[in-house]
């Protein structure tokens with residue numbers, strides 16, 4: 001036994017800190033872009049015209065039916081270089097997480113919207129509202145309520161899944177843990193350290209979602 | 220002519236639910252539709268404001284054919300209020316917001332004006348004190364009266380009622396019927412699907428008996444109830460009267 005684990009952690013503290021920030025950043029980007037894109041994909045899939053909705057159905061099928069890890073590799077080594085001329089772990093990471101998250105969010109939203117009684121839409125339409133107004137003022141506000149818990153679960157998964165980005169050298173938590181482990185040929189210290197940090201992040205997320213739920217419930 | 224239904228047919232897949240309906244409703248007329256379950260009463264009502272697509276035939280609202288793809292259905296629906304058996308109030312909004320939503324968002328009525336109108340309507344249905352309540356806290360009868368007020372807020376020229384009292388406890392039926400009677404007195408054009416024969420007799424100008432997707436018989440209420448011509452009408456009336 002050479003170096004004291006405490007000393008190793010102390011040495012790596014700045015990297016773990018920036019890694020944490022990157023993990024948070026990737027997760028937030030995935031949540032924000034994934035939610036926006038997910039809503040669009042959801043509406044796309046719900047279009048009445050089968051030809052128009054087909055691309056959105058394919059999108060969801062692909063991103064939910066293939067491993068996120070494979071998607072990350074495809075995007076990092078294929079898509080991003082094809083568009084930007086070179087690969088970039090941060091861009092690839094954000095793109096991959098957002099695209100993947102969007103597919104799951106789209107399904108969560110669709111289930112939420114479809115769980116709202118058809119009579120609500122009919123009442124809105126019978127008052128002269130168009131489809132969009134009925135969706136916006138009547139269905140969505142009620143659906144948001146219902147999708148909050150499953151959305152929270154998706155967000156928590158996203159935080160954990162962002163660890164896969166270590167494979168494309170995106171400088172997030174797991175990447176630095178691997179670096180730490182490799183430098184000192186140790187396992188327990190780095191992985192337990194980041195496990196602890198991930199736990200704090202996911203618990204914080206579920207706390208926030210819970211609070212939001214309760215706030216909306218009392219309203 | 221407020222409503223004119225011409226050779227209306229409606230099928231769900233293979234199942235032809237409305238077989239060839241012809242119907243005219245005059246301004247200020249109250250038409251009551253009766254008939255056994257599954258006879259197509261709701262479907263007829265829903266075709267009149269295009270909540271169901273029309274398989275063939277025509278429905279004219281004040282002369283405009285709503286089966287025509289170019290008809291502005293959102294505009295036409297503003298003139299055709301609808302009240303549902305299940306109320307369908309918006310549970311995430313207060314009573315006041317339920318009533319104000321469509322006028323402010325669809326007709327762009329200023330908030331203050333919409334609110335004044337909503338309060339007036341709430342007074343009319345006897346629920347002014349419930350303005351800030353949420354639908355979940357109301358009884359069925361109160362919900363349905365709010366639903367009527369909500370429809371009236373758009374100042375429709377005619378109202379469709381699909382069994383407005385069928386989901387209510389018996390002691391609440393009266394309060395809803397009273398509101399509807401007042402509405403009829405005020406000259407509203409109404410088509411009412413109901414099992415309340417007393418209501419049909421009292422305020423109906425005409426009663427329509429439907430069975431199996433057809434209008435079997437129609438007549439002035441007392442005439443139809445006392446002297447039905449068709450066997451099917453007789454059989455139905457003997458069960459409900």
Ligand SMILES: Nc1ncnc2c1ncn2[C@@H]1O[C@H](COP(=O)(O)OP(=O)(O)OP(=O)(O)O)[C@@H](O)[C@H]1O
Pocket residue numbers: 231234236254255256257258259260261262263
């Ligand atoms: N959306 C639908 N899809 C398929 N079939 C339907 C649909 N709506 C109604 N039907 C069928 O159409 C027929 C007529 O239904 P409708 O609801 O118009 O009858 P009703 O006279 O209103 O009956 P009730 O008194 O029970 O309300 C029924 O056989 C019903 O099963």
Ligand SMILES: [Mg+2]
Pocket residue numbers: 260261262381382
């Ligand atoms: Mg019915």
